[in-house]
Amino acid sequence: MTQTALARRVNSSKSQISDIERGKANPSAQLRSALDGAIGFGQLERLWDDLTGGRRPAWLDEIATAVQEAEAVYEYQALAFPSYLQTEGCARALIRSALPWLPPDEISARVRERMDRARNMDESLHPMLWLVIDRSLLSRRYGGPDATREQLAHIAALAERERLTLQVVPTDHPKHPGNSGSFRVLTMRDDPDIAYVESAEEGRVLTNSTSVARRRMLFAALQGVALDPESSLRAIHEEMKRME
Structure with missing residues (x-):
């Protein structure tokens, strides 16, 4: 041409x-x-992001779709379980608290959308999921004791049937690599790997290979200081017993 x-x-x-x-x-x-x-x-937009640093604002639908299409997801969370692993009571409490200006029908619509994605993730074999969380997350009561118990039971069930590999970072660990905030790294099937980082105001997509590699390194460091999967699952069950 x-x-x-x-x-x-x-x-x-x-x-x-x-x-x-x-x-x-x-x-x-x-x-x-x-x-x-x-x-x-x-492909031009993706290549442009990679060449120019790739710190563009993330569209939530884009990230949700990328998670569904990924081969593997490596995620660290300190404040809440990932949206694709949430139960309805927890999701509703989180959305209502984070966006108090939304009318009830809009909150319900967002909850339904989130539950559809969580259901798909639960029923599918892919992507493979690795999740590291801060121990303090287990004691947060989003939606109250009943909603929290349901959420913890759901996470425990996913871990027990090996749909999810879960590790918990002790709150008293002297060197905590996760103090820079929550993030996830996505290993894609046919495209370059990407990372997604969150802040109080927005999320950003990282496509630059160096930036993605650094997040992988940070995730490996978090796994290194976290409890092993068996001990992490035991920590969830212990937290559920405290709520009885």
Whole structure:
């Protein structure tokens, strides 16, 4: 395709296409999207993120879809279990507390959507799941004792049937690699691996290979200081007994 033909297709100019080809100009987000549709086959945006550092804002639907399509998910959480592992009572309490301005029908819609994804994750064999949590998470009572007991029982059941590999980091460990916040690393089937990091205000997708490798390293460090899976499962059952 000539520069003129491509420019016409993406509503640009031959000179702008030429400047981009020669590295003299960066395409705008709108032009990148148009180029992706014309000749990128959906890969240009992903490659652009990788080359430029890949710290773009994450769309929740995008992340949820990536989790479902991944080969493996490695996640660390300090405050709540991942949304795809939550039970209804816990999910409703978390959504209502985090987004108190939402009307009840919108909260219910979000809960239903989250439960559909959790059900799919429960029934599917993929992706493989590795989860490291801070011990303090077990004592949080989102939705009250009954909802918490149901949530812990669900996690225990997943671990017992080896759908999930769970490890718990003791709260009194002197060196805690997870103090920078929650994150997950996704091993994809046909695409490069990605990482997703969370903050109080937003989540961001990391596609740069160095950034993803560092999150893998951090996850390995967390596994190193955490209890083994058997002891972690025992910690969940002990917490459930305290609630009786």
